[in-house]
Amino acid sequence: MRTVTAHTALVRGLLDPMLAELAQATPEHVGIGHPELAGRVIAIDLTAATPLPPFENSQMDGYAVRHRDLLEAAEAAEPADPAAARSASITLPIGRTVAAGDAPIPHAPGTASPVMTGAAMPVGADTVIPVERANPAHFTELSRAGDPEPSGTVTFASTPPRGEFVRARGSDLPAGATLLTAGTRLTPARIGLLAGAGVAEVPVRVRPRVLLVATGDEVADPGAIRTAGQIHDANTPLLAALLTGLGAEVRTRRTGDTAAELQHILTAAAESVDLIVTSGGISAGAYEVVRDALTEYGVEFAGLALQPGGPQGLGRWAVNGSAVPVLCFPGNPVSSALSAELFVAPALRGYAGRPEALPVEQRTLAHELHSPLHKHQVRRGRLDADGRVHVTAPGSHLLADLAAAELLAHVPVGVEHLPAGSPIEIWRLHD
Numbered sequence: 001m002r003t004v005t006a007h008t009a010l011v012r013g014l015l016d017p018m019l020a021e022l023a024q025a026t027p028e029h030v031g032i033g034h035p036e037l038a039g040r041v042i043a044i045d046l047t048a049a050t051p052l053p054p055f056e057n058s059q060m061d062g063y064a065v066r067h068r069d070l071l072e073a074a075e076a077a078e079p080a081d082p083a084a085a086r087s088a089s090i091t092l093p094i095g096r097t098v099a100a101g102d103a104p105i106p107h108a109p110g111t112a113s114p115v116m117t118g119a120a121m122p123v124g125a126d127t128v129i130p131v132e133r134a135n136p137a138h139f140t141e142l143s144r145a146g147d148p149e150p151s152g153t154v155t156f157a158s159t160p161p162r163g164e165f166v167r168a169r170g171s172d173l174p175a176g177a178t179l180l181t182a183g184t185r186l187t188p189a190r191i192g193l194l195a196g197a198g199v200a201e202v203p204v205r206v207r208p209r210v211l212l213v214a215t216g217d218e219v220a221d222p223g224a225i226r227t228a229g230q231i232h233d234a235n236t237p238l239l240a241a242l243l244t245g246l247g248a249e250v251r252t253r254r255t256g257d258t259a260a261e262l263q264h265i266l267t268a269a270a271e272s273v274d275l276i277v278t279s280g281g282i283s284a285g286a287y288e289v290v291r292d293a294l295t296e297y298g299v300e301f302a303g304l305a306l307q308p309g310g311p312q313g314l315g316r317w318a319v320n321g322s323a324v325p326v327l328c329f330p331g332n333p334v335s336s337a338l339s340a341e342l343f344v345a346p347a348l349r350g351y352a353g354r355p356e357a358l359p360v361e362q363r364t365l366a367h368e369l370h371s372p373l374h375k376h377q378v379r380r381g382r383l384d385a386d387g388r389v390h391v392t393a394p395g396s397h398l399l400a401d402l403a404a405a406e407l408l409a410h411v412p413v414g415v416e417h418l419p420a421g422s423p424i425e426i427w428r429l430h431d
């Protein structure tokens with residue numbers, strides 16, 4: 001039996017060169033507001049064309065002043081005592097108002113210009129005093145460019161530090177600085193950064209295109225069961241959701257137990273996909289459509305020291321000059337889901353700029369368990385209130401237990417029995 005480690009290396013030998021090639025492919029350009037941008041991966045290093053913020057602006061609704069004017073007015077009020085001057089109240093004439101979105105205006109020296117949060121600092125002013133620290137503590141006169149000259153005054157109780165509440169041009173990022181490097185996954189905050197920097201179209205890595213083919217005469221569409229003995233297709237929706245969540249662009253097909261039909265599907269799709277994944281039809285039965293259809297094309301089938309997920313196939317669909325990697329998963333839903341998690345997910349996470357592995361923890365078993373001696377067993381389970389691991393039955397048809405699971409518990413090869421209280425490695429699901 002092949003070990004999980006050996007099979008993983010063979011799968012990565014197929015997936016890694018394919019993904020490396022995709023990472024170098026011509027990037028796709030996705031609009032900055034497109035809902036599908038989140039989770040995509042930057043294809044090339046991006047730099048800031050302008051500084052962020054692009055102009056000096058106010059951090060508060062308040063009065064823009066020249067700090068020197070405050071100092072001079074305070075000294076005039078308390079000429080003999082510099083300490084008293086710092087806390088002397090100062091009255092200035094009100095200047096022109098500037099609102100967010102207005103073009104920058106000149107600041108008349110010796111005045112206090114009403115300024116709103118985000119508005120360009122009046123040119124010549126260097127400090128902002130929030131309106132609630134002024135007297136009156138609300139705006140009394142707002143006179144924008146083109147309005148009649150303002151005539152009132154405003155009083156400040158003391159002199160703030162120079163530059164207070166002014167956001168300097170480039171204080172977030174200077175022009176030419178790196179916004180994001182190639183390979184970075186787009187989180188909401190990173191999308192916000194690109195948008196703030198004025199990037200309209202984002203060059204992202206193309207998504208791996210995966211053809212998913214579920215097989216089996218017994219497998220039917222939702223609501224389409226016509227005879228006893230048929231079951232609903234759980235694997236296609238499950239694997240499609242899993243692979244889509246990993247960043248793949250998934251297309252799906254279903255076929256019965258006729259090898260020629262499966263061969264036809266694969267040949268038709270081979271030119272337009274980067275990976276083929278099949279489910280079912282690979283074990284020891286009489287009607288193993290995947291094994292029958294792919295063996296003659298050099299796809300190799302092996303038994304792994306793994307449960308669930310024992311039977312696996314791997315190779316390339318090499319027809320008409322294409323050589324698309326093919327992975328064949330067992331038909332049981334839990335087996336195919338775990339096969340995808342163990343063998344495909346790490347590579348796709350890496351391509352998507354995420355940590356390859358699920359979060360790993362060492363925990364304690366709440367109860368005893370048994371495992372096949374010569375296989376690596378992966379059990380599904382949950383943590384109790386004390387953080388101990390409870391696992392469910394090992395059957396690979398148990399979809400409800402998989403759906404309720406929050407962890408995978410690993411029992412290594414060579415272990416047949418673990419008593420309650422044993423240490424056990426778990427992988428956290430739902431990252």
Ligand SMILES: Nc1nc2c(c(=O)[nH]1)N[C@H]1C(S)=C(S)[C@@H](COP(=O)(O)OP(=O)(O)OC[C@H]3O[C@@H](n4cnc5c(N)ncnc54)[C@H](O)[C@@H]3O)O[C@H]1N2
Pocket residue numbers: 214215216218219231232233234235236279280281282283284285288308309310311329330331332333335396
């Ligand atoms: N004599 C032996 N029989 C089996 C062995 C073995 O070593 N010797 N291995 C068992 C193990 S382990 C697994 S896993 C399965 C794998 O079988 P296949 O990959 O050939 O898959 P199928 O036989 O087509 O299906 C297995 C099981 O899963 C159901 N299934 C299939 N497709 C779907 C789907 N799309 N949605 C929901 N359920 C699906 C199918 O009806 C079967 O019940 O073989 C064991 N047998």
Ligand code: MOO
Pocket residue numbers: 306307308309310311330332335396
């Ligand atoms: O290996 Mo199978 O996947 O146990 O059910």
